[in-house]
Amino acid sequence: MAKHRLTAVSKSTIARAVLGAGVLASAFGVPAAAHADTSTAVAAATAAKHPATALAAHKASERDETKITATADQVLAVARAQVGVSENASGGGTKFQQWYANSQRAAETVARDGGSRAAYLNAAWCSMFVSWVGEQTGARPQVGWDAWTVAHAKWFAANQRFGHEAKPGAVVFFSWKGGKSLSDIQHVGFVVKDNHDGTISTIEGNTGNGKVEERVRPKSQVVGYGYPEYAG
Structure with missing residues (x-):
């Protein structure tokens, strides 16, 4: 050649x-x-x-x-297909953690936060779940990727895609004590719908049961929403 x-x-x-x-x-x-x-x-x-x-x-x-090809419905369908996936007794063993630990983003977040790639294998994985769904649907540039919920929310805010209206497919950030600062965020998932009764229906990884589950959450626990730029 x-x-x-x-x-x-x-x-x-x-x-x-x-x-x-x-x-x-x-x-x-x-x-x-x-x-x-x-x-x-x-x-x-x-x-x-x-x-x-x-x-x-x-x-x-x-x-x-x-190019944006994924729709909110497609992202939610992939997220819903994971319902029931559970962590092991050590808090690890999920494909979401394994994918993240081997991703380029893990190297970047290790440089930012310290630790090692291996630490992600048993770490809290709600944000890894959201990131994995974005990767699987081709929507990662819109959904973002991180293992730390606060950094994930700040990424949306830095891109002027963070707000306070529940929309299907939005990435929802929670504070269990009702804090409204990005630094208060403790958990993340996807919005399925606004129930218009003070609650939202969601799909989340790493719930209190250590699983991917569909939940109904009070809006009082929501810090805000990240809005991926979906097709359609």
């Missing part, structure tokens, strides 16, 4: 291309390092010689990455 030659492209041009790929990737929770490879350098060479073509390709790629 022929090797690409990059002698015509300056190091600074390649560096800028790598940085641009990293910025785009970080918007989706993907570390820049995962994109700083030889293919990026090759793309930089192409951009230097054919800027119009490169710009068109970049826009097409951006559209592909941000």
Whole structure:
């Protein structure tokens, strides 16, 4: 196979291309390092010689990455299909924890919070459950992913997608004592519907029974809602 030659492209041009790929990737929770490879350098060479073509390709790629295909109903269907999944006696053993512990996001949150990937295997998993459902439905860029409920809520808030209206498919954040600050959040799940009687119906992982369950919760325990940008 022929090797690409990059002698015509300056190091600074390649560096800028790598940085641009990293910025785009970080918007989706993907570390820049995962994109700083030889293919990026090759793309930089192409951009230097054919800027119009490169710009068109970049826009097409951006559209592909941000394309929203999952609906609220599809996300809720996948969440509901997990009802009954239970943790083991150690508080672990679920596929949600195993997936998260092996994800790139786990490496990022270990760097942020300390600990190790293995610690997630027996950690509280309500937010991992929500993240896993997003991954399975292709809605992770809209649902977000984290193991810490507070950080998950702050991600929605930082993207101007946090509010106080119960909507089907919304990600609901709870404080059992009724606190209304993001720092009070203790639990998370999906909204199925607003029952219009002061309660909401939900699907949650890591309930008090250590399972995925459908629940009815009082709105007085809700801190707020994250709104994934669904299709349809």
